[in-house]
Amino acid sequence: MIDRFRFIVNETWASLRGNLAMQAAAISTACIALILLGSAAMALYKLDALAQSLPNAFEASVFLHTTVSRAQTLKLKAEIEAMPEVAQVVLVPREVAWEQEKQKYKDDVNLADLPNPLPDKLIVRVHQAETLPAVSARIAQSPLVDEVIDSQAELEMVLGAARLVRWVGLGTGGLLLLSALLLIYNAVRLTIHARQHEVQVMALVGATLRSIRLPFVLEGMVQGLLGGIIAALITVLSAGLLSEYMVSQWPLLKDMPPGLPPGMVLVGVPILGMVLGGLCASWATLRYVRI
Amino acid sequence: MRSETTKAMVELKGVSVAFGEQYALRRVNLKVEAGEFVFLVGATGAGKSTLFKLLYGALRPTEGEVWVLGQPVHRLKPRELPYLRRRMGIIPQNYPLLSHKTVWENIAYGLRAIGYSEQAVRQRVAQMLALVGLNEQARQYPHQLSGGEAQRAAIARALANNPPMLIADEPTANLDPDTSWEIIELLLRINLRGTTVIVSTHNRTIVDRACQRVVAIDRGQIISDVPRGGYPIELERLYPSVAL
Numbered sequence: 303m304i305d306r307f308r309f310i311v312n313e314t315w316a317s318l319r320g321n322l323a324m325q326a327a328a329i330s331t332a333c334i335a336l337i338l339l340g341s342a343a344m345a346l347y348k349l350d351a352l353a354q355s356l357p358n359a360f361e362a363s364v365f366l367h368t369t370v371s372r373a374q375t376l377k378l379k380a381e382i383e384a385m386p387e388v389a390q391v392v393l394v395p396r397e398v399a400w401e402q403e404k405q406k407y408k409d410d411v412n413l414a415d416l417p418n419p420l421p422d423k424l425i426v427r428v429h430q431a432e433t434l435p436a437v438s439a440r441i442a443q444s445p446l447v448d449e450v451i452d453s454q455a456e457l458e459m460v461l462g463a464a465r466l467v468r469w470v471g472l473g474t475g476g477l478l479l480l481s482a483l484l485l486i487y488n489a490v491r492l493t494i495h496a497r498q499h500e501v502q503v504m505a506l507v508g509a510t511l512r513s514i515r516l517p518f519v520l521e522g523m524v525q526g527l528l529g530g531i532i533a534a535l536i537t538v539l540s541a542g543l544l545s546e547y548m549v550s551q552w553p554l555l556k557d558m559p560p561g562l563p564p565g566m567v568l569v570g571v572p573i574l575g576m577v578l579g580g581l582c583a584s585w586a587t588l589r590y591v592r593i
Numbered sequence: 594m595r596s597e598t599t600k601a602m603v604e605l606k607g608v609s610v611a612f613g614e615q616y617a618l619r620r621v622n623l624k625v626e627a628g629e630f631v632f633l634v635g636a637t638g639a640g641k642s643t644l645f646k647l648l649y650g651a652l653r654p655t656e657g658e659v660w661v662l663g664q665p666v667h668r669l670k671p672r673e674l675p676y677l678r679r680r681m682g683i684i685p686q687n688y689p690l691l692s693h694k695t696v697w698e699n700i701a702y703g704l705r706a707i708g709y710s711e712q713a714v715r716q717r718v719a720q721m722l723a724l725v726g727l728n729e730q731a732r733q734y735p736h737q738l739s740g741g742e743a744q745r746a747a748i749a750r751a752l753a754n755n756p757p758m759l760i761a762d763e764p765t766a767n768l769d770p771d772t773s774w775e776i777i778e779l780l781l782r783i784n785l786r787g788t789t790v791i792v793s794t795h796n797r798t799i800v801d802r803a804c805q806r807v808v809a810i811d812r813g814q815i816i817s818d819v820p821r822g823g824y825p826i827e828l829e830r831l832y833p834s835v836a837l
Contacts, residue, residue: 305705305708305709305710305711305714306708308711309705309706309708499689499691500691500702502685503691503702503703503706503750504703504706505675505678506649506678506683506685506703506751507678507679507683507703507704507706507707507750507751507753507754508674508675508676508677508678508679508680508681508707508754509675509706509707510672510675511671511672511675513706513707513708514706592671593650593651593671593674593675
């Protein structure tokens with residue numbers, strides 16, 4: 303068993319060594335394709351987490367002018383509650399919101415000495431999501447209201463970004479992956495051609511088809527695995543650096559939900575590369591290795 | 594209907610091989626018993642290599658049955674062929690030794706490919722090198738060998754698994770007369786140890802000198818089968834310039 307394993311490993315190594323330029327082409331293309339796919343997967347995961355973290359589609363946030371008194375706020379709250387489409391209105395007083403903000407950013411900036419810049423906020427919840435835009439528009443007409451943020455719009459924006467990432471990332475990554483797979487297929491096909499004598503000798507002495515094909519399949523798996531490992535390292539490192547840079551520039555981004563765990567990318571992408579490489583190589587051996 | 598199995602080493606029953614309209618073999622019947630030494634002679638393109646390929650399953654007959662070592666090769670599945678080939682030593686015409694491996698490694702390669710342990714490989718390779726007289730050339734690469742030495746190494750590789758039958762397609766092609774005879778002598782010695790040997794050739798001198806069974810084939814048909822004789826007169830008449 304060990305002798306057979308050693309023979310197959312030796313044959314795989316001989317295949318890999320035999321055509322270095324083609325191996326490099328297959329590995330680098332697989333790597334680029336997997337970087338794109340890995341990045342797209344990470345971005346999609348982040349956007350999905352962001353969409354999940356947003357208030358539901360039934361809510362709108364109503365920000366009043368900072369000059370509005372508490373009495374005027376409560377009056378407006380009562381008017382909104384009287385609307386038939388509205389299920390609930392919650393007041394977030396400006397002093398409560400300011401305390402929350404100070405707590406949230408206490409490690410990054412000292413807000414204690416600053417005057418409170420925040421207005422009162424009303425969170426309006428409707429019975430049916432589709433009535434939210436109309437309710438938001440009616441509330442926005444009030445002279446007390448500075449801005450109405452409709453969470454549906456935010457959700458749409460995030461989902462739109464997710465769609466873009468999905469189509470562009472997966473489309474480009476998919477095309478590159480296809481070319482990587484064809485390159486792996488071609489590399490294995492060329493190796494089979496280059497090692498035709500070995501294949502013939504093995505076939506004539508009575509080696510099983512599996513023994514003859516396995517080294518070539520392993521070659522494809524190694525190409526996919528190497529491409530995947532390099533891609534995973536590059537993806538995780540660049541995502542980490544990019545995230546660090548963006549948070550340093552825009553501290554508010556710290557509140558974004560966490561992205562795909564790096565461990566998952568470091569394990570998942572090489573495995574994906576290995577499986578796809580193995581499948582491509584199997585396809586090539588089924589076509590070109592016969593006895 | 595399933596045919597009867599046979600006890601002969603090789604039995605071809607009404608075998609034809611056609612490539613489109615062209616017949617490479619036509620209704621060939623042949624039986625080779627255990628321990629025989631058979632020359633298969635004929636001009637280039639007569640059908641010798643096609644017949645050999647049928648024996649080890651590289652080709653399937655268009656019609657008829659091919660039995661080798663009791664196995665119906667004509668209906669074996671690809672996954673069953675390797676187990677038949679392990680019981681046959683095959684020396685094809687166009688697959689020389691692996692150029693980047695030494696003689697020792699070339700012989701070991703085949704054994705490793707079919708799962709021999711390293712200890713068994715060392716033992717078998719040593720026996721084969723002694724059998725073919727290549728002990729001194731064990732560490733040499735094919736380009737360092739003479740034509741005869743390379744052919745002896747190929748014979749050693751084919752015999753390494755101790756098969757009961759050896760088939761050699763034109764083993765003396767491109768060899769000078771003395772070296773050709775050396776190779777045939779080696780094959781005769783192997784035959785005396787009990788191995789059935791089938792050799793294809795169009796070398797008249799060695800066929801005459803060896804005085805073994807001679808089966809002549811021409812344009813895909815067996816035209817003579819002499820138990821112990823020289824190069825068939827029928828072929829000499831047909832191709833006087835081919836037979837050396």
